[in-house]
Amino acid sequence: MSTQRYSVTPHPIETLLTWVKSGEIAIPEIQRPFVWESTKVRNLLDSLYHGYPVGYLIAWRNPTVKLKDGTPSAGKRILIDGQQRVTALMAGLLGREVLTKNYETIRIRIAFHPQTEKFEVANPAIRKDGAWIEDVAAVFAPDADLIDLTEEYVAKNPAADRKKVGKILQKLGKIVNNHVGLIELAEDLDIETVTEIFIRVNSAGAELSQADFAMSKIAANETYGGNMLRKAIDYFCHLAVAPEFLGRIEKGDKAFAASEFLPQMRWLKDVNDDIYDPTYTDMLRVAFTAEFGRGKLADLVALLSGRNFETRQYEDVIAEASFARLKQGILRFISKTHFDRFTMILRSAGFVTSDLIGGKNAVNFAYILYLRGRAENVPAAELEQLVRRWYALSILRGRYTASPETAFDFDIRQIADRGLLPYATSVIETELPESYWTGMLPxxxxxxxxxxxxxxxxxxxxxxxxxxxxxxxxxxxxxxxxxxxxxxxxxxxxxxxxxxxxxxxxxxxxxxxxxxxxxxxxxxxxxxxxxxxxxxxxxxxxxxxxxxxxxxxxxxxxxxxxxxxxxxxxxxxxxxxxxxxxxxxxxxxxxxxxxxxx
Incomplete structure (x- = not known):
């Protein structure tokens, strides 16, 4: 009996690009900024032109969810491997702008020389040289006419062979007919398996984690504002490190600037404190665990997919509620009041610089405790003492160093069952008895x-x-x-x-x-x-x-x-x-x- 849980189908590049444009395949808008150098885009087009294989794409169709009226809705395909290649094709062939790792929006122009059949990244010298078509996207524009393009080229290059140029431009235009294999994962695969596949297939390129998969899931959702939520997470992390980036967001991303998120994080422009510069993984862990009372990010992916943990079915109403809760958690995370007070508590314990902060997960759980305490109206003085002590306990006992997700999940569930103060107090007494200070710690x-x-x-x-x-x-x-x-x-x-x-x-x-x-x-x-x-x-x-x-x-x-x-x-x-x-x-x-x- 076959254990294969996927299908492999070749599709013309044109079809794949049409699916991306229509949203049938979701490439999260800023799942990961485009990290390829322009020369890699050039090399990809050159490989396609010469008929070389360019690898497989891997997609997973979101589980079918039940809508509020009871009817089923098939989810979009999420591209879990091949985003950089598809983004390169969108940029090179369709002239789409891309977001760089520095969060700048740019156009990558790949030039083509019909007489030598060479591709090159466009530069000022190429733009001045009539022997080059300075942007191949012109050949793939919806209203492009190959006869007109050939005539224009020959007018600039009288020595060129019109017939040969025409054939070469025709060959170039046909690269969108080349087939690329699409591996589709079975939609009934559980979230944990898809997460594992996602991490494995991406591990050769960059180290990815369940947080990356959760981010892909968030960014792919426009119905419940996931695409904007994804930007909020990304931009906050970037602003925490580089406050001057605010101007670039305001100028370059008008839609986000007009959203409810930017006013909530504008305070970062005046902050030079680096005692806690969270990554998107930190933000997701804190917001999810504090808000949902769960510690495993695979559960977040499942909930955002609409999973009902009781019936094991997928329901749209659960997906909608989960996006709303996650958004609430992110807004609580980025609140100036919360963030300032939490970092102030760390400083009040003596951790006054980032050099004194060890592992991030101990800080993350301390922030979770703070947010839970705020939500439960724990008196400020008691909450501050609790957070200080819990953070100290966490680093001294290495509580979140080995399997942080398991430890987060255990602690947050115990807090829900036993109450924040009673649970934390009992753990501190158990973990730090007198013998710890005199025997174990030395x-x-x-x-x-x-x-x-x-x-x-x-x-x-x-x-x-x-x-x-x-x-x-x-x-x-x-x-x-x-x-x-x-x-x-x-x-x-x-x-x-x-x-x-x-x-x-x-x-x-x-x-x-x-x-x-x-x-x-x-x-x-x-x-x-x-x-x-x-x-x-x-x-x-x-x-x-x-x-x-x-x-x-x-x-x-x-x-x-x-x-x-x-x-x-x-x-x-x-x-x-x-x-x-x-x-x-x-x-x-x-x-x-x-x-x-x-």
Missing amino acids: QLMDTSSGQSPYFLAYKAAQVKLGDKGFLSRDITVLDLMMNRNDVHHVFPRKHLKTQGLTRGRYNQIANFVVAQSEINIAIGAKAPEVYFEELAEQCSGGAKQYGGITEREEMSANLRMSCLPESLLDGGIPAYDDFLQQRRKLMALKIKTWFEIL
């Missing part, structure tokens, strides 16, 4: 990764607790984070290298302190027993060599802030491994103190 801190969540949490703790930089009298860790800081090795790197220690050993996070670069430079490669003795002298009237602290009490307090034993000033320099063990325990206790005041 062991986890045996790492050399400067981007380790434990070191990021430690630096956030220093910011929140108002600590001064290592050996700084006035400069705080916050000042250093917001400007320039060095990570100084307490046992200097060069000093340890001379003892034969490897990178993974001398770069232990328990050997790192946050310091001013001038202090770091002044210490250089000196052994700790040397420079700590000089620090002790500095506090007894000796020369000021490192920073401005001259009082013993103040120096001891500064060492405590950096989780360093005060005995270092008395010449009690332990062996390096003993120092690391001692300091990991002190750093873990600082993180605990920080967590308790969040």
